[in-house]
Each structure stands twice: as structure tokens, then as C-alpha cells.
Amino acid sequence: MQVTNVHNLPEPLVTLARREYYSKGAAQYSVTEIMSPPKIRRMREKYDDQIVTDVSQMLWSLLGSALHVVMERGETSGWIKEERLFAEVDGVSISGAIDLQEEGEGGITIYDYKFTSAWAVMQEKEEWTQQLNIYKWLVETVKQRKVVGLKICALVRDYSKHDLREAYPAAPICIVDVPLWDSVKTEMYIRERLEMHRESKMRADFEEDLQNCSNEERWMSETTFAVKREGRKTAIRVFKTIEEATELAEKEKGYVETRLGEPKRCTGDFCGVSQWCAQYQGERNADE
Numbered sequence: 001m002q003v004t005n006v007h008n009l010p011e012p013l014v015t016l017a018r019r020e021y022y023s024k025g026a027a028q029y030s031v032t033e034i035m036s037p038p039k040i041r042r043m044r045e046k047y048d049d050q051i052v053t054d055v056s057q058m059l060w061s062l063l064g065s066a067l068h069v070v071m072e073r074g075e076t077s078g079w080i081k082e083e084r085l086f087a088e089v090d091g092v093s094i095s096g097a098i099d100l101q102e103e104g105e106g107g108i109t110i111y112d113y114k115f116t117s118a119w120a121v122m123q124e125k126e127e128w129t130q131q132l133n134i135y136k137w138l139v140e141t142v143k144q145r146k147v148v149g150l151k152i153c154a155l156v157r158d159y160s161k162h163d164l165r166e167a168y169p170a171a172p173i174c175i176v177d178v179p180l181w182d183s184v185k186t187e188m189y190i191r192e193r194l195e196m197h198r199e200s201k202m203r204a205d206f207e208e209d210l211q212n213c214s215n216e217e218r219w220m221s222e223t224t225f226a227v228k229r230e231g232r233k234t235a236i237r238v239f240k241t242i243e244e245a246t247e248l249a250e251k252e253k254g255y256v257e258t259r260l261g262e263p264k265r266c267t268g269d270f271c272g273v274s275q276w277c278a279q280y281q282g283e284r285n286a287d288e
Contacts, residue, residue: 001051001272009055017055017062027086027095031134034094034193035127037217038200039210043273051272060115060157067113067155071099078103085138089187092194098135100153107146110135115155121176122167126216128152130189132178137186150178212279218263219270229254 003018005011024030033041044051071081080101087094100111112132114120132150139147152175159172181189196211203209225245226235229252236252238259239245245256265271266280274280 001048001053003058004052004054005056006054007056013062014055016065017058024095025084025086027093029092029094029194029197031094031096031131031138034134034190034197035130037213037271038197039213039277039279040217040271040273041197042200042203042210043276044271047273047276050276053272064113064115067115068099071113085142087138087141089190089194094138094190094194096135096138098139101139104148107148108139108143109149109151110139110147111151111153113153113155115157117158118156118160118163118169121154121156121169121174122165128176129178129181133181133186134190136180137183137190140183147180150180152176152178213263213265215263217265219265220263221261223261224259226257226259227252227254228257 003014005014024033068082074081080098080103082097082099083101084095084097098110099113102109102111110132112128112135114128132152136147136150139145154169154174154176156169156172156174159169200210222240224238224240225242226238227245227248228235235257236254237245237248239248242256242258248254249256263280263283266274266277269275271277
């Protein structure tokens with residue numbers, strides 16, 4: 001990946017952005033690589049030397065790296081920080097770097113730091129559940145210690161103390177409890193993901209044969225229907241069904257605006273390879 005500096009930011013910042021802080025050690029897959037869509041992983045390998053990112057767009061990844069550097073100074077009795085564990089499944093080595101482990105009498109509680117949005121904290125994010133349960137499996141498999149809790153320590157980057165919505169984070173730094181899977185479910189999940197990556201690796205030279213990303217992997221948003229009125233900038237109300245929206249629009253003497261769902265991972269190029277993706281570009285051409 002090439003890192004540019006379009007806005008002429010200080011060169012030390014660019015140096016930091018170009019430095020690789022993350023390492024999976026000698027493992028074939030890290031936990032995040034297991035979870036990632038196989039198609040994205042293979043395409044990023046293929047187009048790595050053509051992917052361009054400007055340092056000005058790397059704020060949150062830089063802050064994430066900075067947080068881990070600061071964490072190294074936070075030595076505290078009863079807590080284990082930044083521990084990488086290795087295990088093997090069907091001859092494939094995997095590794096995971098766990099941010100924090102709290103050692104209690106009943107077992108270990110795993111914590112993972114996330115720079116995230118308030119919206120993410122308010123949802124049930126399946127990828128958080130998947131990631132932390134693989135960490136749980138690693139701890140119980142490698143260290144032979146029982147894991148009694150999984151928690152996200154969320155650093156909410158868009159927090160507003162004036163937002164009173166139900167389930168809105170109570171503070172800009174908050175804890176989110178993550179449900180625990182049993183070891184059998186986790187190991188089945190790991191094996192399924194490794195098999196998907198194995199198949200995609202065999203097809204890597206033939207992009208058209210790569211399995212398309214699912215709606216979940218593409219962060220597909222729902223299509224909604226907003227009831228609006230002439231002269232009013234904001235919607236009166238937003239519905240999930242056209243029937244409900246039409247009924248209210250008639251009462252309010254307004255109209256219904258359809259807000260089409262979109263694959264946000266693709267439209268925002270969060271995968272980094274959307275410009276070369278036949279799946280996404282094909283959909284764009286069809287819409288045009």
C-alpha cells in the first residue's frame with residue numbers, strides 16, 4: 001500500500017503511517033484475517049502495490065496504534081496486556097493479540113479496545129462477538145484458563161452528552177458486554193472460515209471465481225422510507241415499510257422519500273479494493 005501526503009502534513013506523521021506496527025508473528029492467519037471476507041483478503045494481496053491511501057484519511061488507525069503504544073506503559077497488577085497467543089487448527093497456525101486480560105478468582109475476563117461510533121455501541125456487532133470468542137478459545141486452549149467474561153472498551157469518537165436516545169452510550173468511554181460462545185461453536189466457526197480462505201486462495205488467480213462478499217460482510221444498510229413535507233428539511237419520521245410511510249404521508253399531506261440501502265463497506269471503500277471489484281462495479285454499472 002502506498003501512503004500519500006496530499007495536504008502536506010508533517011513528515012513524521014507520514015513516517016508513522018507507513019510503519020507497520022501490527023504483526024501476526026509466525027502464524028498463517030491472525031484472528032482478524034480469519035474473520036475478514038476471503039475475497040477482500042485475496043484482492044488486497046493482488047492489488048497491494050496499487051492501493052493508495054492518504055495520511056489525512058488514517059486518523060483512527062494512527063490513534064489505534066498510539067493507544068497500543070500507551071498501553072505498554074500501563075503495567076498493573078492482576079492485568080495482562082498485549083499478549084499474543086498461537087494455536088493450530090487442522091495444520092493451520094493462527095494467532096491473536098489480546099489487548100487486556102483481567103485475572104480473577106473465577107477466571108479471566110478479556111477486554112478489547114475499540115475506537116468506534118456511538119451507533120456501533122448501540123448495535124449488536126457480530127464481528128465483535130466473533131473476534132472476542134476466538135480470543136476466548138485461544139486463552140482456554142493455549143493457557144488452559146477459563147474465560148468468564150468478554151468486554152469491549154469502547155472509545156466513542158462522536159460522543160455527545162446531549163444525545164438522550166435509548167441505549168446511547170452513557171460516557172465517551174464505556175464497556176460493552178459481549179456474549180460468550182462455547183468452545184465447540186467457536187472451533188466450528190474457525191474451521192468454516194479457514195475452509196473459505198483455503199478455497200479462495202486456490203481461486204486467487206481467477207477473480208471472477210472468488211466467492212462474492214455477503215450483505216453482512218459488505219455492511220449493507222436497510223432501505224428505509226422517510227415521510228417528508230414541503231418546506232421541512234428533516235423527515236417527519238422514517239419507516240422500514242412503504243405501507244407505514246404512505247399511511248403517515250397521507251395524514252401529514254406529505255410525500256415518501258425512498259432511501260435505498262447501500263453496501264457501506266463498498267461505497268466508502270473501506271475494503272480498499274472496491275475500484276477493482278467486479279461485484280461492486282457490476283452493481284454500479286447496472287444502476288447507471
